[in-house]
Amino acid sequence: MSVEKMVKVEESFQRALELKKMVDRWRNSNTQCLWQMTLSQRRNPYVTLRMQDAMVRELVLANKQLLMVRQAALNQLFEKEHRQYQQELNQMGKAFYVERL
Template sequence: MSAEKMTEVEETLQRAVRLKKMVDRWQNSRTHCMWQTTLSQRRNPYAILRMQGTMEQELALADRHLLLVRRAALHQLFEEEHEQYRQELQRMGKAFYVERL
C-alpha cells in the first residue's frame, strides 16, 4: 500500500472511531433520559396531585378576585350613570327625591 492510501485509511478509521464515540454518547444520553423519564413518572402522581390542589386553590382565588373586580366596575358604572341622570334632571329643572334623616 502506498503512503497516501495508508493516510486515507487512517483518516477513515479515525472518522469511524469518532462516529462510534458520538453514537455511544448519544445512546448513553438516551438511556439516561429514559431513566429520568421513568423516575419522574414514578414520582409524578404525587406531584400532579399537589399541583392540581394548588391550581384549584389559585383558580378559586382568581374567581373571587374577578368577582370583586367586576362588582367594583359595576358599582362604578352605576355611580357614573346616576351622576349622568342627576345632571340631565338638573338641566331640566328637576331632581331626585332624597330622604334626609
C-alpha cells in the same frame, strides 16, 4: 501497501473512532433520558396532584378577584348612571329627594 493508502486507512480509522464515540455518547444520553422519563413517571402522580391543587387554588383566587373587579365596575356604572340621571332631572327642574340627618 503504499504510504497514501496507509494515510487513507488511518483517516478512515480515525473517522470510525469518532463515529463510535458519537454513538456511545448518544447511547449514554438516550439511557439517561429513558431513566429520567421513568423517574418522572414514578413521581408524576404526586406532581400532577400538586399541580391540580395549585390550579384549583389559583382559580378560586382568580374568581374572587374577578368578582371584586366586576362589583367595582358595576358600582362605578351605577354611580355614573345616578349622576347622569340627576343631571337630566336638574335640567328639567326636578331633583331627587335626599333626606338630611
